[in-house]
Amino acid sequence: MTNQPIIPPKKRGLIVGLRASFLTGLVVVLPIGLTLYLIWTVTGWIDGFVLPFIPERFQPSEWFGYWFCPPHSGPATGLSQFWMSDPASPPFFCKENGINLRGTGVIIFLLFTIFMGWIARGLIGRSFLNWAERLVDRTPVVRSIYSGIKQIAETVFAQTDQNFEKACLVEYPKEGIWAIGFISTAAKGEIKARFPExxxxxxVFLPTTPNPTSGFLLFVPSTDVRMLDMKIEDAAKLIISAGLVYPNGKDKDGVAITQPPASVK
Known part of the structure; x- marks a missing residue:
């Protein structure tokens, strides 16, 4: 019998805190980053269509390039002369000199995401995010993109204790035909009040095959629901495989499941 390594409570709390901050940071960073990326991409596409009609001497890039970007040859111009006097001699960490610190971006992204999540979990961070989201809601196009991406990020990464309780069978779409569903919770409020009998x-969430992320929400009397002993994960595998292969090729009692012989026509 092997002894499992025991993680000290303090270290376990640190790991849980870092994980929570990282997931919270993803919910904050991804909607903002993807929204900016989409806007930047669409803007570049429009620029690529419109700017060719503008004469070269009137191109905005010519004016801004003179002041902020150093030329490939010759002395620096504009403001670039204050930070790069010799464009032909790049710093030692540039790729031209053969140094490429692979993985640095991943580390920076992880640290930045954890930091943003830690900030967002605090009172000041939440207040700032609420103010920023109210500002985004007033922007016509941006609010549609941001809200859609945020809903997806919250669905995937948000931490919640509300999960499906059990897998079950319900009669759908008609009597005598059964489908696998997942019980989310007992009906409450007005839904429950409408069925006093x-x-x-x-x-009950009734997923579709082979994509279980879409489906139907049904409100079913508990007497019409047949509970299953299989795990939620096993039921999901059964749905994704369209009933062709049971999880591990066995039923809930561990008995191997064999396919019936094909009918001969």
């Missing part, structure tokens, strides 16, 4: 109404 039933002791309990269950909220």
């Amino acid at each position: 039933h002791d309990e109404m269950l909220s």
Whole structure:
């Protein structure tokens, strides 16, 4: 019998805190980054279509390039002469000199995301994010892009204790035909009040095959639901495989499942 390594409580708390900050940071960083990327891409596409019609001497890049970007040859111009006097001699860390610190960007991204998540979990960070989101909501095009990406990020990365409770079978789309569903919670509020004849109404998510992320929300009396002993993950595998292969090729009792012989026509 092998002894499992025991993680000290302080170290475990640090790992949990870093993980929570990282996931929170992803929820904050990804919507902003993807929104800016999409806007930048669309803007570049429009520029590529419009700017060819403008004479070269009136191109904005010619004016800004003179002041901020050093030329490939000759002395620096504009403001670039204050930070790069010799464009032909790049710093030692440039790729031209053969040094490429692979993985540095990944480390910086992880640290930045954890830091942003730590800030967002605080009172000041939440207040600033709420103010920024209210500002985004007033921008016509940006708010549609940002809100859509944020909903996806929250669905994937947000931490919550609300998960599906059990897998079940419900009669759908008609009596005598059964489909696998997932019980999310008991119906509450007005939904429950509309069915006083039933002791309990269950909220059942009925996924589609082979994409279980889409489906239908059904409110079913608990007496019409047949509970399954299989795990949520096993039921999801069964749905994704369209019923062709059971998880591990076995049923819940560990008995190997064999396919019936094909009918001979």
